[in-house]
Amino acid sequence: MVNASDGVVGAVFGELFGIVKHLVKTVVVFRGNLKKIKDTLSSIEPIINEIDKYNNMLEHPQEMRPIKDLLEEGKGLVNKCSKIHMLNLCTTYTHSKKLTHFNAAVLEKFQIYMPLLNVMTSKETSVKVTEIGGDVKELLSVLSNSAAHQSGLETMGNLAVPAAPHFIVGLEMEASLSKLKEQLLKEGVSVIVVTAPGGCGKTTLLKKLCHEVAIEGKFEDKIMFVPVSKKPNLRDIVQKMYQHNRFKVPEIKSDEDAVHCLQQLVNKIGQNPVLLVLDDVWKESESIIDKFVCDDIKDYKIVVTSRYEFPRFRPVHHLNPLTHDEAMELFRQCVTVDDRSMGAPDAKLLNQIVEHCKRLPLVIKVVAKSLRGKDYAFWRKKLHELSEGHSLLDLDNEILACLKKSLDDLDGDPLIKQRFMDLGSFPEDCKIPATALIDMWVELYKLDSDGVRATPDLHELDYRNLADLVVPRRDSRDDDESYRSHYVMQHDLLRELAIMECNQGEVEKRERLILDLMGNNFPNWWREQKQQPLRARLVSISTDGKFSTPWLNLELPEAEALVLNFQTNMQTKTYALPEFIAKSHKLKALIVTNYSFFPAELGNFHVIESNLRRIRLERVTVPFLSMGKIRLHSLKKISFFMCDISQTSTSNDAKISDAMPNLEELDIDYCNDLVTLPDGICEIKPLRKLSITNCHSFSALPEQLGQSASLEVIRLNSCTNLSRFPDSIRSLQNLRFLDISDCLNLSALPDQIGQVVNLERINMKGCLRLSGLPRSIVKLRNLQKVVCENEKAVMWGPLQDTLTGLEITLFEEEASLDWLHD
CATH class of the missing domain: 3.40.50.300 (P-loop containing nucleotide triphosphate hydrolases)
Structure with missing residues (x-):
């Protein structure tokens, strides 16, 4: 029988939530802390409602007492904070830290219950809850399966307000x-x-x-x-x-x-x-x-x-443009480097340049950043360029012309201009995955396979205000600089400029071909099929929900990268790859993105060319486990994001290792139907990086994992159903980085972990059930860094005398549950 005191979690929560919402509006000194707590409580409110609703079905309702006690503690703390005078600086500082710690404690406690949030919208899963009863922690494996698809969808469906600027001018x-x-x-x-x-x-x-x-x-x-x-x-x-x-x-x-x-x-x-x-x-x-x-x-x-x-x-x-003085202030801010004034040689020149920027913030930022650190001659040249073309009547065209002048030189570095123009390959107002750009650039510009030489260009575009590099807070833990959760966004005017630059000259001679199809309205030159073979090295084709196959033929003998952006047909939810891919023999990178809400079935997969080196698929249904019949002998990397890939394979299917024997990197993210990997993966000898992330149904690595002797990186973060490693992990002598962050169900590191002698970094942030370390851990003489929370750091502390090069990095990023639904 349930103790009455255990059935009032919701009541305590309601009292706390009410107090916090009131104090956010009335207590200025702690407003920032209280707002974060309010956001946290808002996120967990649906879970609280269900906890009380289903409490009578649980065999161990006392599991809810720690939650109730934590909420009671919080209620006392916020009440106390409401009585502290803002001039009492010492007490204010102390209690601000206490509020921060309380918020972090709530988030950590509820990470294990968070999957309930989406599960309770499913009637099928509600029945499962009734049937299994039992320990709440035991619900995790069932709940994550049901919640997985929805949490993956939320990655592309987020309508939260983007971060606000630190200041606005004017x-x-x-x-x-x-x-x-x-x-x-x-x-x-x-x-x-x-x-x-x-x-x-x-x-x-x-x-x-x-x-x-x-x-x-x-x-x-x-x-x-x-x-x-x-x-x-x-x-x-x-x-x-x-x-x-x-x-x-x-x-x-x-x-x-x-x-x-x-x-x-x-x-x-x-x-x-x-x-x-x-x-x-x-x-x-x-x-x-x-x-x-x-x-x-x-x-x-x-x-x-x-x-x-x-x-x-x-x-x-x-909304009017800035005044002249405001425009001057913004220009000076943007042209300044490291707090050193980088103003024009004379006020008249500065005034003239600012006026030619039309007092528009976007233009001012781009032009100012192109002048950072330049001498007098360059400023004069810029003014001359901006002064040309002022007969234009349409303001948008005049703005584009002004922006173009700042794009033409770019420090004499044509590579940055090329990268800027490449951004036009993706739809307006979309978040462009940084990894998609890096994949494209690696092949187009013959860069290193890891994209290390490509990543500075992302920062350069951001620095020059030609694009915004979006870095999620949760990715600050990304130790191996993979840029996996980074995005690039571009102002629509800058995208128009990029496309305008790409569309210069005759279609047949362009290096980039960017096509935006409305329905089946192909351009005349394409429909009439009179064009010569196209010289474009980068081809981007976008289609809307009214487009339907068959595709018209295109001759792309020089194409090295193909970007296909599509929305599914309202009725069919299918998308067929164009047949002309099979004849594009120089094609090295293929990026296919479905911008509809639900995944689309990807057809014509047989046209994939054997020369492809990189494939990225987003929000499509494609039978990865049955890909053994295709031949992709040049493929180095394949990425699946929010795809349905785990269609059942049969014993007659050819091995994945036969299909892509030279694969070096496998990246699977938010693929919620993935339960395990085919054993053939472990027979791919060159495989260096294995990333299975945010796959909440994924429960087991192949027992033959040790055969992947070339593995250097294994990422498994947020695989909430993964509970163990295979014993063969001891054979991974080249493994250097292991990321098991937010693997909620993982209770122990493998006993044989000490035999992975070249392991340098472990990220185990958010491994709530992991309570100890195996004895063999002392053999990791090359271990340099461990990322974890305070309570896990206690386990590692004594080892620093033995592992003399070990650095324990406390995970101090602002606690958040966004990794589950952002």
Whole structure:
């Protein structure tokens, strides 16, 4: 029988959550700490509700007592903090640290229960909970299977507000921020349009607005930030909104169905204030705004950003360019290096350059960063370039012309310009995986296979404000510099510039061919099939949901990289690779990305060319375990991201090792149906890197793992169902890096770990059940670094006398559960 005291976890949680939400608005001195705790509590609230609901079904309800005690402790702490005066600096500092530690403790405690969050939306899994009862920790293997698909989808469906800039320049921006905040906080306004030319900072303003304390306090987790762009897909937007609000994502087959589902969702969440940001709506897409309007919901606000003013929607807020003084201030900030003033030789020259930037933040940043550290002659040359072409009437064209002038020299380094132009191969407003760019650049520019020489170019593009390199907080633990969770984003004006540069000259002679197909509307030169063989080395083809095969033929004898971006057909959910791939004999890199919400079945896989060296597949269904019949003898790396790959193979299937005998790197991320790997993987002798990450159903490495004698890196982070290593791991004499971070179910390192004598680094952050180290650990004489939390560091501390080169790095990144759903 359940003790009454164990059935009130939800009640204690509710009291704590209520206090925290109140104090966030009223206690200034601890607001930052309290807001983080509020965000944490918001994330775990659904779990708390289910814990109380299912408590009577558990054989060991006392397992809930530590949670209840922790929440009681937190309630006492925040109450105490509410009474501390802000001038009591010593006490304020001490209790700020206590709040931080409490937040981290809650996050760590709930990591083991977090899979419940998505599971409870599944009726099938709810039945399983009823049937198994038992220890909560034992639920993990069942829960992760059911939650896996959804948590993987959330990687591409995140509508959370992007990080806010540290500062915004200009009284106009400050006034706009204040006015928009006032409009959102009062009743009666349902749609607000923020309009300005490209590059004025509309998106920056909205990011800052959504992170304002008053706005976050009112709308809480019901703020959705939706990039709409030039070709909006209503179905996908609605599906992402369902996912963001933690509802089961419906399959939507038409725009009419999407509107119906949207209305249902708004009615569900509209009891609380809702804020929807539709960012970058094009003139041609005005009708999409109507789909989101719902006048029956009292506190449902929509903010639209656009280069165009939509007369039917009011109020309209015009965001003006910076004043001259503000533009000068921003320019000076961007042209400064290491706090040393890098101003122009004279004020007149500086004034003239700033005026030619049209006082637009984006242009100012790009131009200023191109002038960093340059002498007088270069500044004069830049002014002359900017002064040309001022007869243009269209502001967007004039901005592009101005940006182009800063692109043409790039320190005389044409390689950076080439990399910039390559970014146009990916769709507007998308997060471009850094690894996809690196794969492409390695083959196009004949770089080292690990991409080490490619990564500085990512930072150079970011430094010059030609793109934004997005580095997730959770990836600060990525010791081997793989850039696996990094993304590149590009302002749409800069993307237009990149494509404009790529489209210079005759189609047949271009080095890059970037094609954006609407339905089956092929360009005339392609449809008529009169063109000569194309010389393009990089080819990018994007298709929308109305595209259907067959593909028309293309002759690409020089193509070395092919990027295929697609959205699935509403009815078929299939995508066929074009037949012309089979005749593109120089093709080395293939990147295929499905931008629809659900995976699409990938057909025509037989056309894959044997000369391919790198393949990256995202959000597709492809039978990896049955690939033994294809021949990819040149393949060095294959990557699967959010793919369905684990279709059952038969004993008659040829071995993977026969299909890709020279594979050096296998990367599988968020492939939620993967349970194990085929044994043939271990027979691929050159395999150096094995990455199985965020695969929550993955439960076992092949027993023959020790045969992979060339393995240098094994990454298994966030494989929550993995419980053990095979004994043969002792044979991996070349292994240098082992990442088992966030493997929640892993209870021990292998007894034979000491025989992996060249192991240099271990990341074991988040291994909650790992409670001890095997005796053989003392034999790891080359071990240099271990990443773990405080409580695990206690196990390693005594070994530092024996392992004299060992550095124990405490994982001090801000605790977060985002790795499960971001």
